Amino acid sequence: MSGGREVIMAPASGFCGGVAAAVKKVLNVAQNRQCGHIFLEGELVHNGAVNERLWALGMRLLRRDSVVCGGDTIIVRAHGISPGRRLYLENFGCKIVDCTCPLVRRIARTIEANKCKKIILLGDRDHAEIEGLCGYSGNICVCGNLAELAQYIDAVRYNYKDNVNICKNKNPDPGETCDWVIICQSTLDIDFLKAASILCKKKHFPAKIFDTICPATKARQLGLEALKNCDAAIVVGGFHSANTRRLFEKIGAWGSRVFWVEGVAQAAALDLASYKKIGIAAGASTPRDVLQQIFDEISKK
Numbered sequence: 001m002s003g004g005r006e007v008i009m010a011p012a013s014g015f016c017g018g019v020a021a022a023v024k025k026v027l028n029v030a031q032n033r034q035c036g037h038i039f040l041e042g043e044l045v046h047n048g049a050v051n052e053r054l055w056a057l058g059m060r061l062l063r064r065d066s067v068v069c070g071g072d073t074i075i076v077r078a079h080g081i082s083p084g085r086r087l088y089l090e091n092f093g094c095k096i097v098d099c100t101c102p103l104v105r106r107i108a109r110t111i112e113a114n115k116c117k118k119i120i121l122l123g124d125r126d127h128a129e130i131e132g133l134c135g136y137s138g139n140i141c142v143c144g145n146l147a148e149l150a151q152y153i154d155a156v157r158y159n160y161k162d163n164v165n166i167c168k169n170k171n172p173d174p175g176e177t178c179d180w181v182i183i184c185q186s187t188l189d190i191d192f193l194k195a196a197s198i199l200c201k202k203k204h205f206p207a208k209i210f211d212t213i214c215p216a217t218k219a220r221q222l223g224l225e226a227l228k229n230c231d232a233a234i235v236v237g238g239f240h241s242a243n244t245r246r247l248f249e250k251i252g253a254w255g256s257r258v259f260w261v262e263g264v265a266q267a268a269a270l271d272l273a274s275y276k277k278i279g280i281a282a283g284a285s286t287p288r289d290v291l292q293q294i295f296d297e298i299s300k301k
Protein backbone atom coordinates (compact mmCIF):
# COMPACT_ATOMS: atom_id res chain seq x y z
CA MET A 1 0.00 0.00 0.00
CA SER A 2 1.35 3.45 -0.92
CA GLY A 3 -0.29 6.91 -0.88
CA GLY A 4 -3.61 5.31 0.07
CA ARG A 5 -3.49 3.01 -2.95
CA GLU A 6 -3.24 -0.75 -2.79
CA VAL A 7 -1.57 -2.59 -5.66
CA ILE A 8 -1.77 -6.36 -5.88
CA MET A 9 -0.24 -8.81 -8.32
CA ALA A 10 -2.17 -11.84 -9.58
CA PRO A 11 -0.39 -15.08 -8.69
CA ALA A 12 1.56 -16.87 -11.44
CA SER A 13 1.96 -13.70 -13.52
CA GLY A 14 4.73 -13.32 -16.11
CA PHE A 15 7.12 -15.69 -17.87
CA CYS A 16 6.03 -19.34 -17.88
CA GLY A 17 8.56 -22.16 -17.66
CA GLY A 18 8.42 -22.83 -21.42
CA VAL A 19 9.15 -19.24 -22.43
CA ALA A 20 11.81 -18.76 -19.74
CA ALA A 21 13.61 -21.92 -20.92
CA ALA A 22 13.42 -20.80 -24.56
CA VAL A 23 14.86 -17.34 -23.79
CA LYS A 24 17.67 -18.88 -21.71
CA LYS A 25 18.54 -21.35 -24.46
CA VAL A 26 18.58 -18.66 -27.15
CA LEU A 27 20.76 -16.29 -25.09
CA ASN A 28 23.13 -19.19 -24.54
CA VAL A 29 23.28 -19.86 -28.30
CA ALA A 30 24.00 -16.16 -28.94
CA GLN A 31 26.76 -16.02 -26.34
CA ASN A 32 28.48 -19.14 -27.68
CA ARG A 33 28.14 -18.29 -31.35
CA GLN A 34 31.36 -18.69 -33.26
CA CYS A 35 30.25 -17.95 -36.80
CA GLY A 36 27.14 -17.66 -38.92
CA HIS A 37 23.88 -15.84 -38.37
CA ILE A 38 21.12 -16.76 -35.94
CA PHE A 39 17.61 -16.69 -37.36
CA LEU A 40 14.44 -16.82 -35.29
CA GLU A 41 11.52 -18.74 -36.77
CA GLY A 42 9.16 -15.95 -35.65
CA GLU A 43 9.33 -13.68 -32.59
CA LEU A 44 10.61 -15.70 -29.63
CA VAL A 45 8.22 -13.91 -27.25
CA HIS A 46 5.69 -11.16 -27.77
CA ASN A 47 7.66 -8.71 -25.70
CA GLY A 48 9.40 -5.63 -27.08
CA ALA A 49 12.13 -5.47 -24.41
CA VAL A 50 13.15 -9.10 -24.89
CA ASN A 51 13.08 -8.79 -28.66
CA GLU A 52 15.21 -5.61 -28.59
CA ARG A 53 17.79 -7.54 -26.59
CA LEU A 54 17.81 -10.34 -29.16
CA TRP A 55 18.12 -7.95 -32.11
CA ALA A 56 21.00 -6.22 -30.29
CA LEU A 57 22.75 -9.60 -30.12
CA GLY A 58 22.56 -9.77 -33.91
CA MET A 59 19.61 -12.15 -34.23
CA ARG A 60 17.19 -11.69 -37.06
CA LEU A 61 13.79 -12.99 -38.08
CA LEU A 62 13.72 -15.74 -40.68
CA ARG A 63 11.87 -14.31 -43.67
CA ARG A 64 10.86 -15.68 -47.04
CA ASP A 65 13.80 -13.89 -48.67
CA SER A 66 16.38 -14.67 -45.94
CA VAL A 67 19.61 -16.13 -47.29
CA VAL A 68 20.54 -19.02 -44.99
CA CYS A 69 23.90 -20.80 -45.20
CA GLY A 70 25.30 -24.03 -43.71
CA GLY A 71 27.00 -22.29 -40.78
CA ASP A 72 23.83 -20.46 -39.67
CA THR A 73 21.46 -21.41 -36.86
CA ILE A 74 17.67 -21.39 -36.91
CA ILE A 75 15.80 -21.16 -33.62
CA VAL A 76 12.40 -22.87 -33.35
CA ARG A 77 10.42 -21.05 -30.67
CA ALA A 78 8.30 -22.43 -27.83
CA HIS A 79 5.17 -22.59 -30.04
CA GLY A 80 6.81 -25.33 -32.13
CA ILE A 81 6.46 -25.99 -35.87
CA SER A 82 4.85 -28.60 -38.10
CA PRO A 83 6.85 -31.66 -39.24
CA GLY A 84 6.69 -30.29 -42.82
CA ARG A 85 8.15 -26.94 -41.76
CA ARG A 86 10.88 -28.75 -39.83
CA LEU A 87 11.83 -30.70 -42.97
CA TYR A 88 11.90 -27.45 -44.94
CA LEU A 89 14.24 -25.85 -42.39
CA GLU A 90 16.46 -28.93 -42.25
CA ASN A 91 16.93 -28.65 -46.00
CA PHE A 92 18.93 -25.45 -45.42
CA GLY A 93 21.60 -27.73 -43.95
CA CYS A 94 22.17 -25.42 -40.97
CA LYS A 95 21.91 -26.05 -37.23
CA ILE A 96 18.39 -26.11 -35.78
CA VAL A 97 17.95 -25.22 -32.12
CA ASP A 98 14.56 -26.47 -31.02
CA CYS A 99 12.96 -24.49 -28.17
CA THR A 100 9.52 -26.10 -28.54
CA CYS A 101 7.90 -26.24 -25.11
CA PRO A 102 7.58 -29.84 -23.86
CA LEU A 103 3.88 -29.16 -23.24
CA VAL A 104 3.34 -28.23 -26.88
CA ARG A 105 5.20 -31.41 -27.87
CA ARG A 106 2.79 -33.34 -25.66
CA ILE A 107 -0.16 -31.88 -27.60
CA ALA A 108 1.54 -32.88 -30.87
CA ARG A 109 1.94 -36.43 -29.54
CA THR A 110 -1.76 -36.51 -28.57
CA ILE A 111 -2.65 -35.50 -32.13
CA GLU A 112 -0.32 -38.13 -33.60
CA ALA A 113 -1.82 -40.82 -31.36
CA ASN A 114 -5.29 -39.88 -32.64
CA LYS A 115 -4.54 -39.13 -36.24
CA CYS A 116 -6.88 -41.85 -37.54
CA LYS A 117 -9.76 -39.97 -35.91
CA LYS A 118 -11.40 -36.67 -36.68
CA ILE A 119 -9.70 -34.07 -34.55
CA ILE A 120 -11.29 -30.84 -33.42
CA LEU A 121 -8.58 -28.48 -32.27
CA LEU A 122 -9.88 -25.67 -30.05
CA GLY A 123 -7.75 -22.53 -30.41
CA ASP A 124 -6.79 -19.48 -32.45
CA ARG A 125 -6.68 -20.43 -36.11
CA ASP A 126 -3.89 -17.93 -36.93
CA HIS A 127 -1.71 -18.70 -33.95
CA ALA A 128 1.71 -20.23 -34.65
CA GLU A 129 1.11 -23.09 -32.21
CA ILE A 130 -2.10 -24.08 -34.00
CA GLU A 131 -0.44 -23.75 -37.42
CA GLY A 132 2.32 -26.08 -36.24
CA LEU A 133 -0.05 -28.60 -34.62
CA CYS A 134 -2.20 -28.75 -37.76
CA GLY A 135 0.79 -30.31 -39.52
CA TYR A 136 0.55 -33.46 -37.37
CA SER A 137 -2.66 -34.75 -38.97
CA GLY A 138 -4.58 -34.13 -42.17
CA ASN A 139 -7.78 -34.62 -40.24
CA ILE A 140 -8.01 -31.49 -38.11
CA CYS A 141 -10.75 -28.89 -37.91
CA VAL A 142 -9.90 -25.78 -35.88
CA CYS A 143 -12.74 -24.19 -33.89
CA GLY A 144 -11.95 -20.74 -32.50
CA ASN A 145 -15.10 -20.29 -30.44
CA LEU A 146 -18.21 -22.05 -29.19
CA ALA A 147 -20.34 -20.96 -32.16
CA GLU A 148 -17.87 -22.57 -34.58
CA LEU A 149 -17.87 -25.78 -32.55
CA ALA A 150 -21.68 -25.85 -32.52
CA GLN A 151 -21.69 -25.28 -36.29
CA TYR A 152 -19.19 -28.10 -36.79
CA ILE A 153 -21.22 -30.54 -34.68
CA ASP A 154 -24.40 -29.65 -36.57
CA ALA A 155 -22.64 -30.11 -39.90
CA VAL A 156 -21.38 -33.51 -38.77
CA ARG A 157 -24.90 -34.49 -37.74
CA TYR A 158 -26.23 -33.50 -41.15
CA ASN A 159 -23.49 -35.18 -43.18
CA TYR A 160 -23.25 -38.32 -41.08
CA LYS A 161 -26.89 -38.82 -40.25
CA ASP A 162 -26.53 -42.61 -40.50
CA ASN A 163 -23.67 -42.65 -38.04
CA VAL A 164 -24.67 -44.76 -35.05
CA ASN A 165 -22.58 -42.78 -32.59
CA ILE A 166 -24.16 -39.50 -33.45
CA CYS A 167 -27.80 -40.05 -34.19
CA LYS A 168 -28.98 -43.35 -32.79
CA ASN A 169 -27.00 -43.70 -29.65
CA LYS A 170 -27.92 -40.65 -27.61
CA ASN A 171 -26.04 -41.86 -24.56
CA PRO A 172 -22.90 -43.50 -25.88
CA ASP A 173 -20.98 -45.75 -23.57
CA PRO A 174 -18.03 -43.62 -22.40
CA GLY A 175 -15.77 -46.63 -22.97
CA GLU A 176 -16.69 -47.06 -26.62
CA THR A 177 -14.36 -45.92 -29.35
CA CYS A 178 -15.17 -42.39 -30.51
CA ASP A 179 -14.59 -41.17 -34.01
CA TRP A 180 -13.98 -37.63 -32.79
CA VAL A 181 -11.51 -36.19 -30.34
CA ILE A 182 -11.25 -32.64 -29.04
CA ILE A 183 -7.77 -31.29 -28.27
CA CYS A 184 -6.92 -27.82 -26.93
CA GLN A 185 -4.33 -25.15 -27.69
CA SER A 186 -1.98 -24.89 -24.68
CA THR A 187 -3.21 -21.37 -23.87
CA LEU A 188 -6.94 -21.92 -24.40
CA ASP A 189 -9.49 -20.17 -22.19
CA ILE A 190 -10.46 -22.72 -19.53
CA ASP A 191 -14.06 -21.47 -19.69
CA PHE A 192 -14.15 -22.22 -23.43
CA LEU A 193 -13.17 -25.83 -22.74
CA LYS A 194 -15.83 -26.13 -20.02
CA ALA A 195 -18.48 -24.71 -22.35
CA ALA A 196 -17.32 -27.02 -25.17
CA SER A 197 -17.72 -30.03 -22.91
CA ILE A 198 -21.26 -28.95 -21.92
CA LEU A 199 -22.14 -28.33 -25.58
CA CYS A 200 -20.97 -31.83 -26.58
CA LYS A 201 -23.11 -33.37 -23.85
CA LYS A 202 -26.10 -31.25 -24.82
CA LYS A 203 -25.80 -32.22 -28.46
CA HIS A 204 -24.99 -35.88 -27.67
CA PHE A 205 -21.74 -35.52 -29.55
CA PRO A 206 -19.54 -38.37 -28.34
CA ALA A 207 -16.12 -36.80 -28.73
CA LYS A 208 -13.34 -37.76 -26.38
CA ILE A 209 -11.98 -34.57 -24.86
CA PHE A 210 -8.31 -34.10 -24.05
CA ASP A 211 -7.66 -31.20 -21.72
CA THR A 212 -4.27 -30.13 -23.07
CA ILE A 213 -4.35 -26.61 -21.63
CA CYS A 214 -0.99 -26.20 -19.93
CA PRO A 215 -0.76 -25.80 -16.13
CA ALA A 216 0.91 -22.37 -16.47
CA THR A 217 -2.06 -21.07 -18.48
CA LYS A 218 -4.54 -22.47 -15.97
CA ALA A 219 -2.63 -20.90 -13.09
CA ARG A 220 -2.61 -17.48 -14.82
CA GLN A 221 -6.32 -17.60 -15.64
CA LEU A 222 -7.34 -18.86 -12.19
CA GLY A 223 -4.98 -16.32 -10.58
CA LEU A 224 -7.20 -13.52 -11.94
CA GLU A 225 -9.70 -14.32 -9.17
CA ALA A 226 -7.37 -12.42 -6.82
CA LEU A 227 -8.15 -9.22 -8.79
CA LYS A 228 -11.93 -9.51 -8.68
CA ASN A 229 -12.51 -6.80 -6.09
CA CYS A 230 -10.02 -4.30 -7.53
CA ASP A 231 -11.22 -0.92 -8.86
CA ALA A 232 -9.11 -1.37 -11.98
CA ALA A 233 -6.72 -3.90 -13.45
CA ILE A 234 -3.64 -3.62 -15.63
CA VAL A 235 -2.78 -6.53 -17.90
CA VAL A 236 0.83 -6.58 -19.06
CA GLY A 237 1.96 -8.35 -22.21
CA GLY A 238 2.56 -8.03 -25.94
CA PHE A 239 -0.37 -6.82 -28.03
CA HIS A 240 0.13 -9.92 -30.24
CA SER A 241 0.18 -12.31 -27.30
CA ALA A 242 -2.83 -14.67 -27.35
CA ASN A 243 -2.57 -15.62 -23.69
CA THR A 244 -2.36 -11.93 -22.66
CA ARG A 245 -5.43 -11.12 -24.74
CA ARG A 246 -7.33 -13.88 -22.95
CA LEU A 247 -6.44 -12.41 -19.55
CA PHE A 248 -7.55 -8.97 -20.77
CA GLU A 249 -10.85 -10.33 -22.11
CA LYS A 250 -11.57 -12.34 -18.96
CA ILE A 251 -11.17 -9.30 -16.71
CA GLY A 252 -13.15 -7.14 -19.16
CA ALA A 253 -15.99 -9.70 -19.04
CA TRP A 254 -16.48 -8.92 -15.32
CA GLY A 255 -17.21 -5.32 -16.31
CA SER A 256 -14.08 -4.05 -14.54
CA ARG A 257 -11.98 -1.18 -15.85
CA VAL A 258 -8.97 -2.86 -17.43
CA PHE A 259 -5.90 -1.43 -19.17
CA TRP A 260 -3.53 -3.38 -21.43
CA VAL A 261 0.09 -2.23 -21.55
CA GLU A 262 3.21 -3.73 -23.11
CA GLY A 263 5.85 -2.17 -20.90
CA VAL A 264 6.87 0.20 -18.12
CA ALA A 265 6.52 3.44 -20.11
CA GLN A 266 2.89 2.71 -21.04
CA ALA A 267 2.05 1.73 -17.47
CA ALA A 268 3.65 4.93 -16.16
CA ALA A 269 1.51 7.01 -18.54
CA LEU A 270 -1.82 5.63 -17.26
CA ASP A 271 -4.14 7.98 -15.40
CA LEU A 272 -4.93 5.93 -12.29
CA ALA A 273 -5.75 8.79 -9.91
CA SER A 274 -9.33 7.65 -9.28
CA TYR A 275 -8.52 4.01 -8.44
CA LYS A 276 -7.76 2.94 -4.88
CA LYS A 277 -7.14 -0.75 -5.44
CA ILE A 278 -5.33 -1.80 -8.59
CA GLY A 279 -4.58 -5.34 -9.70
CA ILE A 280 -1.79 -6.36 -12.08
CA ALA A 281 -1.68 -9.53 -14.16
CA ALA A 282 0.71 -10.52 -16.93
CA GLY A 283 0.82 -12.98 -19.78
CA ALA A 284 3.43 -15.69 -20.16
CA SER A 285 5.62 -13.49 -22.38
CA THR A 286 6.35 -10.77 -19.82
CA PRO A 287 9.71 -11.04 -18.01
CA ARG A 288 9.44 -10.95 -14.21
CA ASP A 289 11.81 -7.94 -13.92
CA VAL A 290 9.57 -5.87 -16.24
CA LEU A 291 6.58 -6.87 -14.15
CA GLN A 292 8.32 -5.85 -10.93
CA GLN A 293 9.24 -2.45 -12.46
CA ILE A 294 5.59 -1.90 -13.40
CA PHE A 295 4.46 -2.92 -9.93
CA ASP A 296 6.92 -0.43 -8.37
CA GLU A 297 5.90 2.31 -10.81
CA ILE A 298 2.17 1.90 -10.10
CA SER A 299 2.74 1.64 -6.35
CA LYS A 300 4.55 4.97 -6.20
CA LYS A 301 2.21 6.91 -8.52
Ligand code: SF4
Nearest residue numbers: 016018101103186214
Ligand atom coordinates in the same frame (compact mmCIF):
# COMPACT_ATOMS: atom_id res chain seq x y z
S1 SF4 B 1 2.23 -21.17 -22.12
FE1 SF4 B 1 2.40 -23.32 -21.46
S2 SF4 B 1 2.71 -24.45 -23.36
FE2 SF4 B 1 3.12 -22.31 -23.84
S3 SF4 B 1 5.32 -22.08 -23.56
FE3 SF4 B 1 4.37 -21.55 -21.61
S4 SF4 B 1 4.39 -23.46 -20.41
FE4 SF4 B 1 4.72 -24.01 -22.55
